[in-house]
Amino acid sequence: MLRVAVIGVGRMGRVHARNLYNGKVRGARLAAVCDTDPAVLEYAAKRFPKAERFDSTEKLVASGAVDAVVVATPHYAHPDIAVACINAGLHTLVEKPLAVTASEAERIIAAAKARPELTVAVMFNQRTNPLYARARRLVQGGGIGEVQRASYIITDWYRSQAYYDQGGWRATLDGEGGGTLINQCIHQLDLIGWILGSPRAVEVKMFIKNRDITTENDVTALFDYGDGVYLSFAASTHELRGINRLEIAGTKGRILVDGLRMKVYTYPESEQQVNAETKSGYGFVTRKVRRYSHVAGFAFGFLRGGQQLNIVRNFAGAILRGEELISPVGDGLAAVELINAMYLSGWSGLRQSVPVPEAVYDEILARKRAEEKARSGR
Numbered sequence: 290m291l292r293v294a295v296i297g298v299g300r301m302g303r304v305h306a307r308n309l310y311n312g313k314v315r316g317a318r319l320a321a322v323c324d325t326d327p328a329v330l331e332y333a334a335k336r337f338p339k340a341e342r343f344d345s346t347e348k349l350v351a352s353g354a355v356d357a358v359v360v361a362t363p364h365y366a367h368p369d370i371a372v373a374c375i376n377a378g379l380h381t382l383v384e385k386p387l388a389v390t391a392s393e394a395e396r397i398i399a400a401a402k403a404r405p406e407l408t409v410a411v412m413f414n415q416r417t418n419p420l421y422a423r424a425r426r427l428v429q430g431g432g433i434g435e436v437q438r439a440s441y442i443i444t445d446w447y448r449s450q451a452y453y454d455q456g457g458w459r460a461t462l463d464g465e466g467g468g469t470l471i472n473q474c475i476h477q478l479d480l481i482g483w484i485l486g487s488p489r490a491v492e493v494k495m496f497i498k499n500r501d502i503t504t505e506n507d508v509t510a511l512f513d514y515g516d517g518v519y520l521s522f523a524a525s526t527h528e529l530r531g532i533n534r535l536e537i538a539g540t541k542g543r544i545l546v547d548g549l550r551m552k553v554y555t556y557p558e559s560e561q562q563v564n565a566e567t568k569s570g571y572g573f574v575t576r577k578v579r580r581y582s583h584v585a586g587f588a589f590g591f592l593r594g595g596q597q598l599n600i601v602r603n604f605a606g607a608i609l610r611g612e613e614l615i616s617p618v619g620d621g622l623a624a625v626e627l628i629n630a631m632y633l634s635g636w637s638g639l640r641q642s643v644p645v646p647e648a649v650y651d652e653i654l655a656r657k658r659a660e661e662k663a664r665s666g667r
């Protein structure tokens with residue numbers, strides 16, 4: 290039986306701990322929890338009585354009580370904890386984002402490379418949504434021809450002032466390294482890279498709208514893929530009744546994922562062929578179009594314990610049965626690089642290549658964290 294610890298037993302860590310404790314991950318059990326907050330350890334003693342409790346990663350690692358860990362602490366703590374666990378020979382699953390900066394993400398990836406016998410992964414649970422997996426297969430298999438244009442609108446992560454007033458590390462540069470981009474949108478930014486690859490450059494406008502916070506809750510961006518191919522990106526956490534819509538237009542088809550619904554249109558001839566042959570001035574090729582539509586059921590959703598459970602199961606399956614990882618640790622870097630470039634573009638008002646020089650980003654982030662601290666008087 291794989292003995293797993295959850296490190297950081299807050300909002301998300303509790304979900305992982307419950308799933309492991311309740312036997313929802315085949316071949317694995319919750320053997321320990323680790324949290325720096327004594328109140329959390331008290332809660333864990335009642336809720337998970339059979340799990341050992343630790344107040345630091347060092348003590349957990351030294352105990353030999355576990356074979357694997359799930360790291361679910363606030364973002365800045367991920368690299369030190371993950372590297373300590375990997376170096377101690379523990380299989381390690383890190384919550385998103387892998388790290389706040391590309392340089393720190395690379396530190397985890399380097400530690401993992403030095404221990405190839407270990408399974409090291411990152412929590413990109415949206416990859417287990419079958420709609421995005423299908424979109425990826427279509428794009429990468431040439432199913433919609435050459436991609437011409439894409440857009441992604443994500444305005445359904447509503448967060449009120451009451452959410453931010455809970456305090457703590459949320460929506461601060463010093464606490465989490467950014468706002469909606471690094472906290473919520475990292476999932477979609479990973480999906481963009483997973484399906485379409487990384488853009489060459491980004492141009493970003495970001496704002497704080499209607500909230501008393503220090504990091505962005507409203508972003509509009511252009512991702513440049515070269516040869517006139519752009520993805521337009523819009524995300525906010527302050528709009529009521531928001532939407533979540535990904536559209537990818539290719540020369541031989543179109544993909545639309547709108548919430549839980551997916552529509553795919555594929556054309557037997559490319560637009561260039563249609564254009565070369567048609568005598569009509571208008572593009573009515575609909576008779577020849579193949580349509581596919583799909584509504585994602587709860588197969589990946591809450592009834593089964595949440596998408597995050599799929600990743601924990603896959604992590605355990607990779608360790609115990611050699612399953613292929615859905616989100617290996619190396620995949621954690623691209624989304625962080627993209628986010629770093631987006632912040633640099635938002636702060637500077639300039640287009641930025643992806644990735645941006647790490648030393649430059651690290652220095653500017655450190656300066657901005659210090660300014661934020663000075664303003665808040667913390």
Ligand SMILES: NC(=O)c1ccc[n+]([C@@H]2O[C@H](COP(=O)([O-])OP(=O)(O)OC[C@H]3O[C@@H](n4cnc5c(N)ncnc54)[C@H](O)[C@@H]3O)[C@@H](O)[C@H]2O)c1
Nearest residue numbers: 297298299300301302323324325326361362363366384385
């Ligand atoms: N995959 C998802 O869909 C999803 C959803 C929510 C949160 N998350 C991620 O989970 C992580 C935690 O978020 P949360 O909302 O649960 O935060 P939280 O603040 O509710 O919980 C964090 C916990 O970590 C503990 N902690 C802090 N520093 C620690 C350390 N050095 N060692 C041990 N414990 C420590 C805190 O005491 C707290 O109990 C973040 O990376 C977040 O982005 C992922």
